[in-house]
Amino acid sequence: MPTWPNQLYIDGTWVDGAEGRTWTVVNPANGSTLAEVALASPADVDRAVRAARQAFDEGPWPRLDPLVRGRMLFRLSEKIRAKIDELALTDTLNVGKPIRDTTGFDIPCAADLFESYAGLPDKIAGKCYGTLPDNVTMQFREPMGVIAAIVPWNFPLTNAAIKLAPILACGNTVVLKPSEVSPLSALMLAELAHEVGIPAGVLNVIHGTGAEAGSALVSHPLVDKITFTGRHQTGVQMLEAAKIGMKGVMLELGGKTPSLVFPDAPIDHVVNGVITGIFYNLGQVCVAGSRLLVHEDLHDDLLERIVAKVQNLRQGDPTDPSNHLGCLATPQHLATVDQFVEGAKLEGARCVQTGTRSSDPRNCFYPPTIFDRVTSQMKIAREEVFGPVLSVLTFRNEEEAVRLANDCDFGLMANLWTADGTRALRIARHLKAGRVAINGGGALRPNVPVFGYKLSGIGAELGYEEAAHEYMNSKAVIYSLGTEKSPWPE
Incomplete structure (x- = not known):
């Protein structure tokens, strides 16, 4: 069993919360207690932000040779790989995700993110504008300042790395607030950052509730930018908080990913892609393919194959590597998913796949569930369930497929399955989504930005040019070469 820090990491040291309160971290697979972790109050948040502010204004991190900064991030990636088993088991125990997934994707992805962004610091470049004979105009990029980073519980360490790798690569300091549900691997990451010598105050990790610690963090006047991943309802609160100090905001919010399947699609790949897209991590994924839009000619065959598999x-x-599916992260979330399922039945959707629910209130297992005969007006087809629930709709032609796909308030991702490359690119241009995967290939990569349309967000997560744009300030410098003084006001 791994050992976990149970304090707050502020200004390079481990400290108890100012009010001495703790939070019980629970294993959702059996209800057992994993740890008691210090709970941050607004006073602790203020201390963390001020440490980050001082580290940015007076410390070495923003002023380091970019190669030195990159080497530290690379060493951090190596530290993560050296502890892959402990970190994977931590996230598995903390949120009920299968060990095959945390070992095979989550923790390696976190290491990849830090390794990839370790190469960014000395590649960030400005520009030179124009060819006027009497001046040279340059754009400089400079680290932005103190970043408030708030991440959800569905991919604890991966989500932390998605935020921290580009933020730190760009020379900023940061206060990270993991979800109160899943703080353990983020605290372990702070230990590793300390070991590689990242200066005090550059990375601060506080554990607390969104209502208390989160609100205090995003409204703090010394924070320069908020970066948040989570529910779009909370994203609205981030925008409100950003008014204090006119902070920048980067929001990666919810999704309702459609998967459009045409008759010429490679059906075996589609079956695997659809199942992975909605039931991986029990649908607790912002890009979960929760809407299957299938051509009516293919509907019966495809649905039969999916249900059978x-x-x-x-x-x-979740700790048994032979299991594909674990459990949901909290009892509260399980109740929310169940409300969606019961509501779909009342609205007339036909449940073609479900399972037996555990009667033990101490665990959060929920069976993969599929609804057929769903219409685009049903709640289950419009709102983010964030659970293992697939809605199946049919279309007759390309125009109807696009209309159904876009008939949603979210636009984070879309999947498209067809052997016709021209049709694929034509439809991709019409889909209102920040990312479109054609015949699979939608895996997260550090160099590929994540954009959001409509309620799915503001700004870009990841990418290299995009990271520099999100986490650095730009400054125009106009250098006059003129030798004559201005005629005005002479």
Whole structure:
């Protein structure tokens, strides 16, 4: 069993919360207690932000040779890889995600992010504008300042790395607030950052509730930018908080990903892609493919194949590598998912796949569930369930497929399955989504930015040019070469 820090990491030291309160971190697979972790108050948040402010204004981090900054991030990636088993087990125990997933994707992805962004610092470049004979105009990029980073519980360490790798690569300091549900791997990451010598105050990790610690963090006047991943309702609160000090905001919010399947699609790949897209991590993924839009000619065959394969998925103890499916992250979230399912039945959707719910209130296992005969006006087709629930709709032609796909308030991602490359690119241009995956290939990569349309967000997560734009300030410098003074006001 891994050992976990149980304090706050502020200004390079481990400290108890100012009010001495703690939070019980629970294993959702069996209800057992994993740890008691210090709970941050607004006073602790203020201390963390001030430490980050001082480290940015007076410390070495923004002023380091970019190669030195990159080497530290690379060493951090190596530290993560050296502890992959402990970190993977931590996230598995903390949120009920199968160990095969945390070992195979989550923790390696976190290491990849730091390794990839370790190469960014000395590649960030400005520009030179214009060819006027009497001046040279340059654009400089400079680190932005103190960043408030708030991440959700569905990919604890990966989400932290998605924020921290580009923020730190660009020379900023940061206060990270992981979800109160899943703080353990973020605290372990702070330990590793300390070991590689990242200066005091550059990375601060506070554990607390959104209502208390989160609100105090995003409204703090010494914060320069908020970066948040989570529910779009909370994103609205981030925008409100950003008014204090006119902070920048980067929001990666919810999704309702459609998967459009045409008759010429490679059906075996589609079956695997659809199942992975909605049931990986039990649908607790912002880009979960929760809406299957299938051509009416293919509907019966595809649905039959999907249901047959889903029935062979193994669900159980998340620490058992033979299981495909673990459990949901909290009892509260399980109740929310169940409300969506019961509501879909009342609205007339036909449940074609479900399973037996555990009667033990101490665990959060929920069976993969599929609804057919869903219409685009049903709640289950419009709102983010964030659970293992697939809605199946049909279309007759390309125009109807695009209309159904876009008939949603979210636009984070879309999947498209067809052997016709021209049709694929034509439809991709019409889909209102920040990312479109054609015939699979939608895996997260550090160099590929994540954009959001409509309620799915503001700004870009990841990418290299995009990271520099999000986490650095730009300054125009106009250098006059003129030798004659201005005629005005002479």
